[in-house]
Amino acid sequence: MLAMNYRGPFRVRAEQRPMPEILHPEDAIVRVTRTCICGSDLHLYHGMVPDTRVGSTFGHEFIGIIEEVGPLVTNVKVGDQVLVPFNIACGKCNFCKQGLYGNCHESNTMATAVGGIFGYSHTAGGYNGGQAEYVRVPYANVGPTVIPPDMDPDDAVLLTDVVPTGYQAAEMGGIKEGDTVVVFGAGPIGIMAARCAWFFGAARVIIIDHVDYRLEFAKNYAKCEAYNFKSMADPVLFLKKTTDWFGADVCIDCVGCEAEGNALQTFTGKITLMQAGAATALQWAINSVKKGGIVSVVGVYGPPFNYVPIGNVLNKGITLRANQASVKRLLPKLIDHVQSGRLSPKDLITHRVPLEEIADAYNIFSKKLDECIKTVLIPSTKN
Amino acid sequence: MKTNSIDYKSIPGWGIDIDPENEPTYPMKNYTGDDHKRSVYERSEPQPVNIELLKSNERPAFSMVFGESIPPSGLSGMIRRYAFKHSEDRYRHWIPLILADRVNAWEGIVDDLKKGTIPNIFAERGMKSEMKYNAGPFAKKALTTVAVGIALYLLCRKKK
Numbered sequence: 046m047l048a049m050n051y052r053g054p055f056r057v058r059a060e061q062r063p064m065p066e067i068l069h070p071e072d073a074i075v076r077v078t079r080t081c082i083c084g085s086d087l088h089l090y091h092g093m094v095p096d097t098r099v100g101s102t103f104g105h106e107f108i109g110i111i112e113e114v115g116p117l118v119t120n121v122k123v124g125d126q127v128l129v130p131f132n133i134a135c136g137k138c139n140f141c142k143q144g145l146y147g148n149c150h151e152s153n154t155m156a157t158a159v160g161g162i163f164g165y166s167h168t169a170g171g172y173n174g175g176q177a178e179y180v181r182v183p184y185a186n187v188g189p190t191v192i193p194p195d196m197d198p199d200d201a202v203l204l205t206d207v208v209p210t211g212y213q214a215a216e217m218g219g220i221k222e223g224d225t226v227v228v229f230g231a232g233p234i235g236i237m238a239a240r241c242a243w244f245f246g247a248a249r250v251i252i253i254d255h256v257d258y259r260l261e262f263a264k265n266y267a268k269c270e271a272y273n274f275k276s277m278a279d280p281v282l283f284l285k286k287t288t289d290w291f292g293a294d295v296c297i298d299c300v301g302c303e304a305e306g307n308a309l310q311t312f313t314g315k316i317t318l319m320q321a322g323a324a325t326a327l328q329w330a331i332n333s334v335k336k337g338g339i340v341s342v343v344g345v346y347g348p349p350f351n352y353v354p355i356g357n358v359l360n361k362g363i364t365l366r367a368n369q370a371s372v373k374r375l376l377p378k379l380i381d382h383v384q385s386g387r388l389s390p391k392d393l394i395t396h397r398v399p400l401e402e403i404a405d406a407y408n409i410f411s412k413k414l415d416e417c418i419k420t421v422l423i424p425s426t427k428n
Numbered sequence: 429m430k431t432n433s434i435d436y437k438s439i440p441g442w443g444i445d446i447d448p449e450n451e452p453t454y455p456m457k458n459y460t461g462d463d464h465k466r467s468v469y470e471r472s473e474p475q476p477v478n479i480e481l482l483k484s485n486e487r488p489a490f491s492m493v494f495g496e497s498i499p500p501s502g503l504s505g506m507i508r509r510y511a512f513k514h515s516e517d518r519y520r521h522w523i524p525l526i527l528a529d530r531v532n533a534w535e536g537i538v539d540d541l542k543k544g545t546i547p548n549i550f551a552e553r554g555m556k557s558e559m560k561y562n563a564g565p566f567a568k569k570a571l572t573t574v575a576v577g578i579a580l581y582l583l584c585r586k587k588k
Contacts, residue, residue: 052533052536052537052547052552053529053530053532053533053534053536053537054533055553056533056547056549056552056553057552058548058551058552068475068476068493068496069472069473069475069492069493070473071472071493072493092526092529092530092533095522095525095526095529096508096511096525096528096529097529098497098498098500098504098529098532099498099529099532099533099535099536100497100498100536101497101498102497133493135471135472135492135493137469137470137471137472138466138469138471139462139463139465139466139469142460142462142469143457143458143459143460143462144455144456144457144458145456145457150491151471151472151491151492151493152491152492152493152494153491153494154481154482154483154484154487154490154491154494155482155483155484155494155512156484156486156516157484157486157487157516158516161491161493161494161495167482167495167498168525170491170494170495171494171495171496171497171498172494172495172496172497173495173496173497181496183475183493184472184493213456216455216456217456318526347522348516348522349519349522349523364452366452366453366456368456371456374458404551404552404553404554404556405554405556405557406554406557407554408553408554408555408557408558409554409557409561412558412562414557414558414561414562415557415561
């Protein structure tokens with residue numbers, strides 16, 4: 046089968062690999078029909094996530110058709126069209142039982158700080174991902190969810206990560222009616238977080254980025270105010286001024302470890318790797334939120350540590366909330382939002398690329414060429 | 429390890445202000461009250477271990493399932509084995525893993541050559557799209573690299 050193959054920072058190719066096999070009685074094999082490149086895949090692609098081994102296949106956003114199931118799989122059957130949450134979750138541990146499917150205790154041998162994730166380095170369990178024609182899906186009674194027959198596959202594939210992560214970013218903000226919400230990052234997750242902030246009663250939603258075409262898209266798609274921080278001398282000061290000098294009620298970091306906008310953060314986080322990526326967005330979020338406000342973090346950072354103004358978290362009485370999205374918990378609600386037309390995730394898709402051209406797809410997404418927002422890879426086995 | 433065996437519930441005032449509604453992680457977490465019985469749950473049967481699997485030393489055993497891709501090998505594998513002797517709290521865990529990743533990229537090139545394949549690094553870096561959508565800056569970067577290369581070459585020759 047054809048699969049993505051990571052060869053080192055900024056180098057990937059599509060090549061033939063052995064078919065995945067059932068390795069556990071609760072496994073399924075899924076024939077992939079759509080798979081996306083996620084912004085967080087770029088952290089792997091750029092060599093910023095420790096224990097990303099050469100030969101790995103990335104991809105944690107995918108849908109497909111069940112081709113084979115292990116003897117203990119009862120919730121899905123061969124031929125079902127399923128969307129597969131990016132989290133690998135057993136459904137039985139204390140964390141899964143409380144809805145923390147992103148924190149499963151039985152899916153990652155290599156690290157305790159994160160649950161298993163498809164195609165996201167050995168730090169997240171060493172699973173091959175869905176940027177391939179076929180993929181092994183562990184705990185198939187828990188994750189894979191049958192796609193409603195009337196749902197567009199392009200909407201379904203974005204329900205595996207983008208929509209739940211954006212929605213949970215807003216949910217964790219504890220937004221109250223009338224709140225001002227600031228979202229840092231106008232990538233797919235940030236755009237979705239800004240769109241979902243309205244569901245919780247926000248009165249004003251502001252998105253901050255430095256890429257004009259994405260800000261323009263966000264303004265139209267999420268009906269929010271959009272500002273380029275490169276046009277400001279000081280983004281924190283701008284946000285203070287525009288919120289009556291108090292700060293936003295809720296700030297959401299949808300950027301993570303590859304932020305731009307602060308020379309010291311960039312030097313220590315991206316150039317010299319003296320910290321786990323540049324924490325500029327998180328720094329701005331902490332410093333832009335009101336006293337007693339809430340900062341919600343879904344931007345991905347590496348495991349060691351980051352330089353953030355933790356003293357301000359204490360002195361301002363900020364509540365910091367963060368997690369990998371619990372996709373399975375949110376799916377029923379989000380499927381309803383999509384089916385009722387309140388959300389149209391597929392509008393984010395700007396590029397559809399054959400799996401064979403994955404190296405170009407990564408380069409386009411990484412460098413934001415051709416006004417790229419979201420790339421879907423289509424394997425030739427989709428039919 | 430010694431555990432505290434006192435009857436903490438006999439401490440005056442114990443539990444007087446418990447508020448089950450004060451659960452700051454809700455709705456992310458649907459608190460069941462079972463956090464202190466967390467070791468007791470029905471586990472899936474373990475996936476057979478047929479490969480070398482590096483385990484975080486912060487957990488007592490392998491998880492019931494795991495990824496089967498790319499067991500550690502070569503020099504990068506030796507570095508990874510060293511890293512996994514240290515907890516996730518230590519730089520001695522993460523910095524060697526980053527180093528191993530860089531070594532592994534070179535090992536990948538050597539492996540390709542051993543298999544008789546010359547890796548097409550130009551294609552692997554997506555340069556086709558670069559030339560299609562970013563031709564100007566790409567050409568500028570290429571010319572600068574060539575100019576710097578020639579300058580360095582001439583400088584070295586002059587020194588000789």
